[in-house]
Amino acid sequence: MPRQLANIRNIGIIAHIDAGKTTLTERMLFYAGAIHRMGDVDKGTTTTDIDPEEQQRGITIYSACISFEWKGCSVNLIDTPGHVDFTAEVERSLRVLDGGVVVFSAREGVEAQSETVWRQADKYHVPRVAFINKLDREGADFEGVVAEIRKRLEPANPVALQIPVGAGPPHMKDHFRGVIDLVAMQLLTFPADEQGSKVVRQEIPEDQHARAAKWRTTMLERLYDFSNELMLVALDEKPISEELIRSVVRNATLHRLMVPVFCGSALDHVGVQPVMDAVADYLPSPADMPPVEGTDPEKPDKIEKRRPDPKEPFCGLVFKIEAERHGDLAYVRVYSGTLEANTRVFNPGKDKKDNVAQLWQVEPGGRRDQVKQVEAGDIIGVIGLRHSTTGDTICDSQHPILLESIAFPDTVISMAIEPETSVERKKLAETLDLMKRQDPTFQSVENEETGQALIRGMGELHLEVIKHRLLRDFNLKVRVHKPRVSYRETIQKPVEVTGECHRLIAGKNTFAKVRIRMEPVAADHAPVSVYGAVVPEVPAALMDTARDELVAKGQGGGLYGNPLTRIKVQILGAEARDAESTDVAFRIAASDAFERGLRESGIVVLEPIMRLQISTPEESLGEIISNLQQKRSLIQGTTIRGRQTIIDAEAPLARLFGFASELRGLSQGRATCTMEPAAYRPAPPEDLEGFV
Numbered sequence: 001m002p003r004q005l006a007n008i009r010n011i012g013i014i015a016h017i018d019a020g021k022t023t024l025t026e027r028m029l030f031y032a033g034a035i036h037r038m039g040d041v042d043k044g045t046t047t048t049d050i051d052p053e054e055q056q057r058g059i060t061i062y063s064a065c066i067s068f069e070w071k072g073c074s075v076n077l078i079d080t081p082g083h084v085d086f087t088a089e090v091e092r093s094l095r096v097l098d099g100g101v102v103v104f105s106a107r108e109g110v111e112a113q114s115e116t117v118w119r120q121a122d123k124y125h126v127p128r129v130a131f132i133n134k135l136d137r138e139g140a141d142f143e144g145v146v147a148e149i150r151k152r153l154e155p156a157n158p159v160a161l162q163i164p165v166g167a168g169p170p171h172m173k174d175h176f177r178g179v180i181d182l183v184a185m186q187l188l189t190f191p192a193d194e195q196g197s198k199v200v201r202q203e204i205p206e207d208q209h210a211r212a213a214k215w216r217t218t219m220l221e222r223l224y225d226f227s228n229e230l231m232l233v234a235l236d237e238k239p240i241s242e243e244l245i246r247s248v249v250r251n252a253t254l255h256r257l258m259v260p261v262f263c264g265s266a267l268d269h270v271g272v273q274p275v276m277d278a279v280a281d282y283l284p285s286p287a288d289m290p291p292v293e294g295t296d297p298e299k300p301d302k303i304e305k306r307r308p309d310p311k312e313p314f315c316g317l318v319f320k321i322e323a324e325r326h327g328d329l330a331y332v333r334v335y336s337g338t339l340e341a342n343t344r345v346f347n348p349g350k351d352k353k354d355n356v357a358q359l360w361q362v363e364p365g366g367r368r369d370q371v372k373q374v375e376a377g378d379i380i381g382v383i384g385l386r387h388s389t390t391g392d393t394i395c396d397s398q399h400p401i402l403l404e405s406i407a408f409p410d411t412v413i414s415m416a417i418e419p420e421t422s423v424e425r426k427k428l429a430e431t432l433d434l435m436k437r438q439d440p441t442f443q444s445v446e447n448e449e450t451g452q453a454l455i456r457g458m459g460e461l462h463l464e465v466i467k468h469r470l471l472r473d474f475n476l477k478v479r480v481h482k483p484r485v486s487y488r489e490t491i492q493k494p495v496e497v498t499g500e501c502h503r504l505i506a507g508k509n510t511f512a513k514v515r516i517r518m519e520p521v522a523a524d525h526a527p528v529s530v531y532g533a534v535v536p537e538v539p540a541a542l543m544d545t546a547r548d549e550l551v552a553k554g555q556g557g558g559l560y561g562n563p564l565t566r567i568k569v570q571i572l573g574a575e576a577r578d579a580e581s582t583d584v585a586f587r588i589a590a591s592d593a594f595e596r597g598l599r600e601s602g603i604v605v606l607e608p609i610m611r612l613q614i615s616t617p618e619e620s621l622g623e624i625i626s627n628l629q630q631k632r633s634l635i636q637g638t639t640i641r642g643r644q645t646i647i648d649a650e651a652p653l654a655r656l657f658g659f660a661s662e663l664r665g666l667s668q669g670r671a672t673c674t675m676e677p678a679a680y681r682p683a684p685p686e687d688l689e690g691f692v
Helices: 021-031 052-057 084-096 112-123 142-152 206-224 228-235 242-254 272-282 422-438 460-473 540-555 583-601 618-629 659-667
Strands: 008-015 064-070 073-079 099-105 128-133 158-160 162-165 178-181 186-189 200-202 259-263 292-296 299-306 315-322 329-336 338-340 343-347 352-356 358-362 368-371 373-375 379-383 393-395 413-419 443-446 453-457 478-480 488-491 495-505 508-520 529-531 567-575 603-617 634-641 644-652 672-682
Touching: 008 021, 008 084, 008 112, 008 272, 021 064, 021 073, 021 099, 021 272, 064 272, 064 358, 064 379, 073 272, 084 112, 084 315, 099 112, 099 142, 099 272, 112 603, 112 672, 128 142, 128 272, 142 158, 142 259, 158 206, 162 206, 162 259, 178 206, 206 228, 206 242, 228 242, 242 259, 242 272, 259 272, 315 422, 338 343, 413 422, 413 460, 422 443, 422 453, 422 460, 453 460, 460 478, 488 508, 488 583, 495 583, 508 540, 508 583, 529 540, 540 567, 540 583, 567 583, 603 618, 603 659, 618 634, 618 644, 618 659, 659 672
Parallel strands: 008 073, 008 099, 099 128, 128 259, 158 259, 529 567
Antiparallel strands: 064 073, 162 178, 178 186, 186 200, 292 299, 315 329, 315 393, 329 379, 338 373, 343 352, 343 393, 358 368, 358 379, 413 453, 413 478, 443 453, 488 603, 495 508, 508 567, 603 644, 603 672, 634 644
């Protein structure tokens, strides 16, 4: 039975690693009645972390999509990873979500990956609520985190709808023991003997009256900016109803004018149900979202729109593939229309039709519930798609539309893997193809001469997880080499060159000349772009051939074999002769021009620079900074956060292999570090030996 559009919530749980996302998700599922026993991250027993690697490491690696019911709403929830190596999982989840719950640690505050996922949510215009978790930890600072959200995530406008009563573990005098609801002006407690499943509402204690009144006044003053009605009621000194406040909060949240802030401790079962209520009350349904926009595949300049209506022509986006040997499960966000099992859909990006054999709603614990059809606004698992992969649009063939795809960051690290026997070579190739379907940031290229497969990923942990899967899950007998940096190549200066073909091919004279201009561009991660030119004296088909060859050369490697980037190629002119100019001749001339351009302009090798955020006790600060300086790091600043000092720095990835182990030694295991790609910059010659 189709779910009501206004009662659907497509949300994601997003945060920095170890902020408590998976624990919060586990509590949500338990209180919703979707599971009957709460798992533990440390024991590897949670519902969403079912991969052996996740259970062993105690972190989320793969985003998990599950459904449950709460307050009359059907919630499709995606628990996303927090580690930067798996940021693509967050990227593709946010691309299809309507709302998000962002989790912050009350002790660590806004961390590096917190900023990254927040900017990703901004990119896709996702309304969100914030949950300040771990208020039972020593050093928890609710007010400090709210201030950090306002300062570091600008233009975020956090508005606290709850405040904590106390902070810290039970042995402290003023320990964390409940939350105050500023809308209803009540104290909420969650009895531990019932695992927090019961919410006890009571009068605010007398010693908390003044504090609660002050925070409520602040909340209302911020809400006045969004509602004249609310302000007029306040000016008339009339009681302000809860319904009016909730209506204003919902409207402002949907328009991303504010971020409602909640608080608690998911591990101690405190404050979870109010966050679930906020998902139902404040985050959007698909009906609240604007029509999705795309283009007509045959007329790229024509904008097509689809409203979230079951009566509209069907269109959806494939955002995740779970690759399996016996058939892939593709997760699809349905934006419009109705999708039925045992039908065919059109993939306009690849101009192919695909079969929809089965539709599955994914339930907690990996259970699947087969359905016959699904309507606009929902998320569904599809079995049967052969041609469609992550980022592809599928739609009604009679009403084609091509939605914006999903862009993923460049890989920064690579590793060589080679099979021990020729029998294993084919098995390895098949396995790598399967893994590439599942993970869009994983790349592999096989060297036919050596038999080695060069795999590329987002970081050391990413490659380590892939290596373990190859050895453990697929039982491959392979030799694994040490990771190496994935460099890029660009050019130093603009240059104009002419490529020629004047040779005997198959007994016939051939001739072609292609003149191009190559110049560097400043944009990071910019692929090689090729612009054609109309040359009246040369047939258009031959010019198209030359352009296609230049595009192919741009997608290949540079003089040192590394991927090319930041290069603009413009075709200035060409020459042809009757009976001597062929497609082959123009391909040779274009290739010659491209290679001449690389040599004459000079190659610059670019290395990946990583952004680091290190949290350390003050006594280890000096040794860590000294170690960073030896790695060509640029220290951007240090800040004090409670008893910890936060170091923000940038350093070349080539110098960071093994840094996690060094950091543990320098701080007796008390310092932590996160890193993410920042930019590509020219590499010094001494760091290129053995890599280029």
